[in-house]
Amino acid sequence: DAKTTQPPSMDCAEGRAANLPCNHSTISGNEYVYWYRQIHSQGPQYIIHGLKNNETNEMASLIITEDRKSSTLILPHATLRDTAVYYCIVSPGGFKTIFGAGTRLFVKA
Amino acid sequence: NAGVTQTPKFQVLKTGQSMTLQCAQDMNHEYMSWYRQDPGMGLRLIHYSVGAGITDQGEVPNGYNVSRSTTEDFPLRLLSAAPSQTSVYFCASRITGFGNTIYFGEGSWLTVV
Numbered sequence: 001d002a003k004t005t006q007p008p009s010m011d012c013a014e015g016r017a018a019n020l021p022c023n024h025s026t027i028s029g030n031e032y033v034y035w036y037r038q039i040h041s042q043g044p045q046y047i048i049h050g051l052k053n054n055e056t057n058e059m060a061s062l063i064i065t066e067d068r069k070s071s072t073l074i075l076p077h078a079t080l081r082d083t084a085v086y087y088c089i090v091s092p093g094g095f096k097t098i099f100g101a102g103t104r105l106f107v108k109a
Numbered sequence: 110n111a112g113v114t115q116t117p118k119f120q121v122l123k124t125g126q127s128m129t130l131q132c133a134q135d136m137n138h139e140y141m142s143w144y145r146q147d148p149g150m151g152l153r154l155i156h157y158s159v160g161a162g163i164t165d166q167g168e169v170p171n172g173y174n175v176s177r178s179t180t181e182d183f184p185l186r187l188l189s190a191a192p193s194q195t196s197v198y199f200c201a202s203r204i205t206g207f208g209n210t211i212y213f214g215e216g217s218w219l220t221v222v
Contacts, residue, residue, distance in 0.1 A: 034210070034211075036211070041146075041197055041216060041218075042215065042216070043113075043199050043201075043213030043214055043215050043216055044152070044199070044211075044213050045213075046210040046211065046212075049210065085151075087151070087152075096154060096157065096165075096167060097142070097154065097201075097211060098154060098168065099144070099151050099152040099153075099154075100151055101150065101151040102151055
């Protein structure tokens with residue numbers, strides 16, 4: 001599985017968009033980009049995934065660059081409940097899904 | 110639909126004791142895995158399985174055993190608990206193949222004293 005690089009922490013004001021970057025320069029053609037988040041010590045929760053097109057669902061948007069070497073998760077209107085650790089994972093749907101350290105997002109009132 | 114169920118939720122062990130963390134899923138997922146998460150850290154893969162009878166090691170397999178006799182169950186065994194195994198353990202499952210998401214259990218908090 002390709003490795004990812006994320007900033008260790010970010011701040012965002014409540015009501016503003018949170019843009020979380022992820023670098024995955026060694027991604028290969030059949031690998032998807034997934035985003036999960038973990039609130040407190042709960043089990044990680046799936047947010048969104050994509051292969052090469054931008055994706056949007058009720059939780060977030062995923063923007064993948066044309067060369068697929070980086071992506072950005074966008075939470076359009078962050079709330080205090082979005083404070084969590086966000087993990088970017090690159091996986092072909094493979095078996096050894098490796099999580100990195102993620103980005104700790106602090107949403108401030 | 111229960112999803113991924115882990116038991117027990119909390120456990121305290123003495124050094125040298127053995128125990129089994131149970132994980133069951135009712136979604137007929139082929140792929141199951143165990144992660145551990147130490148305080149302030151990300152998840153690390155311990156063992157995984159791609160189907161009944163097939164298991165393999167992840168990033169941190171030492172001190173843990175697994176088996177997969179059925180599609181539904183994937184227990185994690187600690188053979189001789191050590192304080193370094195104090196952690197939160199998460200079981201996960203998904204359908205194999207491209208573009209499929211992982212479902213996690215709620216975690217098992219283990220303290221080894």
